[in-house]
Amino acid sequence: xxxxxxxxxxxxxxAIVTHTSADGDALGSSFGIALALEGMGKxxxxxxxxxxxxxxxxxxxxxxxxxxxxxxxxxxxxxxxSDMKRLGERAExxxxxxxxxxxxxxxxxxxxxxxxxxxxxxxxxxxxIYKLIKALNVDxxxxxxxxxxxxxxxxxxxxxxxxxxxxxxLIAADLLSRNVPFTDIIKKVFDTVSYxxxxxxxxxxxxxxxxxxxxxxxxxxxxxxxxxVDAQTDDFEGLVNVGRNLEGVEVSLFLREExxxxxxxxxxxxxxxxxxxxxxxxxxxxxxxxAGFSMAGGLEETMEKVLSEIxxxx
Amino acid sequence: xxxxxxxxxxxxxxAIVTHTSADGDALGSSFGIALALEGMGKxxxxxxxxxxxxxxxxxxxxxxxxxxxxxxxxxxxxxxxSDMKRLGERAExxxxxxxxxxxxxxxxxxxxxxxxxxxxxxxxxxxxIYKLIKALNVDxxxxxxxxxxxxxxxxxxxxxxxxxxxxxxLIAADLLSRNVPFTDIIKKVFDTVSYxxxxxxxxxxxxxxxxxxxxxxxxxxxxxxxxxVDAQTDDFEGLVNVGRNLEGVEVSLFLREExxxxxxxxxxxxxxxxxxxxxxxxxxxxxxxxAGFSMAGGLEETMEKVLSEIxxxx
Numbered sequence: 220x221x222x223x224x225x226x227x228x229x230x231x232x233x234a235i236v237t238h239t240s241a242d243g244d245a246l247g248s249s250f251g252i253a254l255a256l257e258g259m260g261k262x263x264x265x266x267x268x269x270x271x272x273x274x275x276x277x278x279x280x281x282x283x284x285x286x287x288x289x290x291x292x293x294x295x296x297x298x299x300x301s302d303m304k305r306l307g308e309r310a311e312x313x314x315x316x317x318x319x320x321x322x323x324x325x326x327x328x329x330x331x332x333x334x335x336x337x338x339x340x341x342x343x344x345x346x347x348i349y350k351l352i353k354a355l356n357v358d359x360x361x362x363x364x365x366x367x368x369x370x371x372x373x374x375x376x377x378x379x380x381x382x383x384x385x386x387x388x389l390i391a392a393d394l395l396s397r398n399v400p401f402t403d404i405i406k407k408v409f410d411t412v413s414y415x416x417x418x419x420x421x422x423x424x425x426x427x428x429x430x431x432x433x434x435x436x437x438x439x440x441x442x443x444x445x446x447x448v449d450a451q452t453d454d455f456e457g458l459v460n461v462g463r464n465l466e467g468v469e470v471s472l473f474l475r476e477e478x479x480x481x482x483x484x485x486x487x488x489x490x491x492x493x494x495x496x497x498x499x500x501x502x503x504x505x506x507x508x509x510a511g512f513s514m515a516g517g518l519e520e521t522m523e524k525v526l527s528e529i530x531x532x533x
Numbered sequence: 534x535x536x537x538x539x540x541x542x543x544x545x546x547x548a549i550v551t552h553t554s555a556d557g558d559a560l561g562s563s564f565g566i567a568l569a570l571e572g573m574g575k576x577x578x579x580x581x582x583x584x585x586x587x588x589x590x591x592x593x594x595x596x597x598x599x600x601x602x603x604x605x606x607x608x609x610x611x612x613x614x615s616d617m618k619r620l621g622e623r624a625e626x627x628x629x630x631x632x633x634x635x636x637x638x639x640x641x642x643x644x645x646x647x648x649x650x651x652x653x654x655x656x657x658x659x660x661x662i663y664k665l666i667k668a669l670n671v672d673x674x675x676x677x678x679x680x681x682x683x684x685x686x687x688x689x690x691x692x693x694x695x696x697x698x699x700x701x702x703l704i705a706a707d708l709l710s711r712n713v714p715f716t717d718i719i720k721k722v723f724d725t726v727s728y729x730x731x732x733x734x735x736x737x738x739x740x741x742x743x744x745x746x747x748x749x750x751x752x753x754x755x756x757x758x759x760x761x762v763d764a765q766t767d768d769f770e771g772l773v774n775v776g777r778n779l780e781g782v783e784v785s786l787f788l789r790e791e792x793x794x795x796x797x798x799x800x801x802x803x804x805x806x807x808x809x810x811x812x813x814x815x816x817x818x819x820x821x822x823x824a825g826f827s828m829a830g831g832l833e834e835t836m837e838k839v840l841s842e843i844x845x846x847x
Contacts, residue, residue, distance in 0.1 A: 378692050378705070379719045385706040391692070392702035405693045406803070412778045414747075421738040424731065464726045489720070 220354055223334040226318055227256070227355065230294035234312050235265045235283075237298050238305035243275055243373025243408060248298040248322070248344040250280030251366035255352045257283065258360070264292075268307045274407055278369060279362035293317045297332070299344035301325040322347050342382040345370025349390050364397040369404055377409060415448040423458045423473070429465075430526055431533055436462025437522055439474040439482075459485040470494065470529050474521060477513075482521050486510045497528045534668055537648040540632055541570070541669065544608035548626050549579045549597075551612045552619035557589055557687025557722060562612040562636070562658040564594030565680035569666045571597065572674070578606075582621045588721055592683060593676035607631045611646070613658035615639040636661050656696040659684025663704050678711040683718055691723060729762040737772045737787070743779075744840055745847055750776025751836055753788040753796075773799040784808065784843050788835060791827075796835050800824045811842045 227233075235253050237245040249265050256263045257280075264285035271281060287309065295316030301323055303310045313319055320334040324341040341347050345367045352359060359367070371391060375383045378391070395401060412420075419440060427438040438461065448454075455475060462471030470492050473485045484501070486494035488508045495510040501524075503512025514521050541547075549567050551559040563579050570577045571594075578599035585595060601623065609630030615637055617624045627633055634648040638655040655661050659681045666673060673681070685705060689697040692705070709715060726734075733754060741752040752775060762768075769789060776785030784806050787799045798815070800808035802822045809824040815838075817826025828835050 379716070379723075381716045383709070383715065385710040388702040388706035388709060392699040392706065395697070395702060396699040401697065402693070402695045409693075410774070410778045411780055413780050417738065417741075417775075417779055421735070424735040424738065427731075460724070461731075464724045465731055466725055466727050 220336060220351065223320055223322075223336055223351065224354055226294060226320060226334045227259075227296075230261065230318065232262045232292050232294070233264070234287075234292040234295040234316060235263065235298065236295060236300070236306055236309045236312055237267075238300040239268045239307040241267060241269070241271075244343045244345055244370040245299045246271060246275055246278055247366040247368075247370030247373070248348045250278050250283070251345060251348045251363050251370065252296060252298065252322075252351065253283045254280045254360065254363050254366070255348075255355060255357045258357050259355070266309050266312055268309060274411060275369065277404070277407060278366055280366060287312055291315070291317075294320065296320045296322065297330060298322050298348065299324070300330065301328040303330065322351065340384065342380070342384055342387045343371045343374035345374070346387060346390055349394075359394070359397060361397050361399065364394040364399045365404065368394045368399045368401060369408065372401075372404065373408055377405065413451070413454060415450045416454040418448045419444070419450060419454055419458060420461070423461050427462060429468075431530060433467045434469045434533055435472070435526065435529055436465055436468045436470070437472045437474070437526065438462055439518060439522070440476065441518070442476040442479050445475065459487050463487040463489060469533065472522075472525055472529070474518070474525075476518070480517070481513065481515050482518070484512045484514060484521070484525060486512075486525075492529070492532055497525070497532065500528050501525070534650060534665065537634055537636075537650055537665065538668055540608060540634060540648045541573075541610075544575065544632065546576045546606050546608070547578070548601075548606040548609040548630060549577065549612065550609060550614070550620055550623045550626055551581075552614040553582045553621040555581060555583070555585075558657045558659055558684040559613045560585060560589055560592055561680040561682075561684030561687070562662045564592050564597070565659060565662045565677050565684065566610060566612065566636075566665065567597045568594045568674065568677050568680070569662075569669060569671045572671050573669065580623050580626055582623060588725060589683065591718070591721060592680055594680060601626055605629070605631075608634065610634045610636065611644060612636050612662065613638070614644065615642040617644065636665065654698065656694070656698055656701045657685045657688035659688070660701060660704055663708075673708070673711060675711050675713065678708040678713045679718065682708045682713045682715060683722065686715075686718065687722055691719065727765070727768060729764045730768040732762045733758070733764060733768055733772060734775070737775050741776060743782075745844060747781045748783045748847055749786070749840065749843055750779055750782045750784075751786045751788070751840065752776055753832060753836070754790065755832070756790040756793050759789065773801050777801040777803060783847065786836075786839055786843070788832065788839075790832070794831070795827065795829050796832070798826045798828060798835070798839060800826075800839075806843070806846055811839070811846065814842050815839070 237249045253263045265283045295313045319332045321330040321332040423438045459473035471487045474482045477483045488494045493507045495505045498510035498512045501512040549563045551563045567577045579597045609627045633646045635644040635646040737752045773787035785801045788796045791797045802808045807821045812824035812826045815826040
């Protein structure tokens with residue numbers, strides 16, 4: 220990290236970039252480090268490909284968002300991004316900067332940088348930014364803390380995912396002591412449901428059926444259902460868990476008709492079934508308890524095929 | 534706390550009791566301190582009014598659960614309980630013990646004890662038990678850590694409720710470092726939905742209507758719907774949030790027909806409406822953003838009355 224600090228201290232005009240479709244960790248890390256550098260007296264710009272999503276519009280530091288007009292930066296810091304392609308059009312800002320720093324927690328990172336810091340054990344890039352700001356001897360203001368707390372809660376699912384570490388909690392403890400309005404953040408990030416998502420959730424519940432003595436839950440969304448609400452990718456998140464979370468269920472299958480006659484299948488298991496094995500029968504893959512596949516065919520036919528495979532291993 | 538340590542060190546046969554309808558904090562605190570005292574070589578019994586709920590059946594220390602047969606204890610420790618009445622039939626175990634300790638975080642506690650420790654700033658009694666075990670110089674084993682982590686996550690809603698403090702996270706950091714299978718605990722505690730709850734959720738979604746340009750969401754469950762699934766009190770928890778979490782909604786009203794022709798109303802606001810004020814019109818009460826009331830009448834009539842009051846303050 221000494222190398223990074225050295226580079227930062229010797230830079231004055233800094234660009235911050237992160238991946239496209241920036242999420243809470245990407246934006247929280249970007250604005251967090253940007254505010255810290257601003258506090259150090261540097262000229263800082265954050266370049267984004269898309270507007271900040273509504274769900275994250277409370278993040279402080281957005282006054283630093285700028286439009287790129289080909290100007291020169293003596294440093295570009297890229298956060299939470301494993302590949303140049305994920306920078307979209309802003310790859311050129313990174314390429315053109317005199318010096319480059321990349322800070323990331325993804326397992327596979329192939330970025331080129333003068334200062335490269337990859338820590339796969341970090342639950343969020345925000346945790347690394349926290350350590351960097353500490354090492355830079357900059358005070359963690361409430362505004363910085365809001366960004367870093369948001370980064371950590373989004374990437375750990377609110378300290379629930381397996382990537383959460385004792386350190387995630389230690390950092391959260393310090394951030395909370397800086398008067399972060401964490402209940403408001405939690406509400407914005409986790410408890411806001413779009414109208415489309417609610418409609419899809421309702422249909423998922425309506426279509427849910429139990430099989431094999433309640434050990435298997437199956438639900439689906441048809442192409443027309445999805446089209447009718449102009450659903451975003453986000454809206455499907457977690458729908459497979461409606462079945463998975465049901466008491467007594469071991470395997471949950473969720474089918475979503477992505478194109479007419481083509482189903483994307485998500486499989487989840489709770490305790491013992493290897494769903495990656497089941498997905499592989501249909502040329503899919505994944506982990507033991509979370510896998511997926513894609514299959515052409517009618518709804519009934521698709522359901523029956525997958526149920527028959529599940530039945531073999533229950 | 535010195536007084537408590539003194540009493541504990543000078544006791545050999547210890548009874549642990551907690552409130553009826555024991556939840557994660559009550560049971561986690563009970564088994565946590567019980568295992569610590571067992572490790573100190575004491576004879577420990579945990580007395581419960583009801584069986585451990587299925588959701589919490591993973592808690593270690595259940596070998597210490599005993600049936601009371603009138604035997605003498607030189608110490609009874611009561612955790613997470615603010616009133617003798619909440620001990621149910623086990624009040625006599627507490628009364629009959631030679632010495633009594635009460636450890637609790639509730640605001641109003643009227644227990645009599647030789648060692649009384651009330652800390653309203655603790656998010657969970659489990660946090661206090663953690664400190665006590667540390668002060669007793671007993672190692673926090675993985676089994677103890679599982680109990681205390683469960684206590685803290687249940688009472689803080691997984692670090693989401695406003696009672697969560699920096700200290701909650703500091704303690705969680707230490708507990709996680711003891712190899713607690715926290716993702717399994719989270720799944721058991723937060724992600725298991727009973728079949729009745731799923732049916733009620735579905736009906737809540739089916740019955741949901743939006744009013745005042747989407748600023749108000751209303752839903753309801755009728756007496757027959759509730760009866761048909763043999764719903765438990767737990768099953769209603771969070772149903773008012775289905776409307777509250779919907780994008781654009783400021784006020785959510787959820788009506789549940791408790792007895793034929795009698796509705797229990799729950800009101801939630803997101804940002805600015807004072808729902809305690811609205812509830813008070815119907816002789817109810819609560820907080821600014823979470824309130825409730827009870828009203829006799831038909832569904833339509835009840836909805837209209839409340840909507841009319843909401844309309845006045847939107």
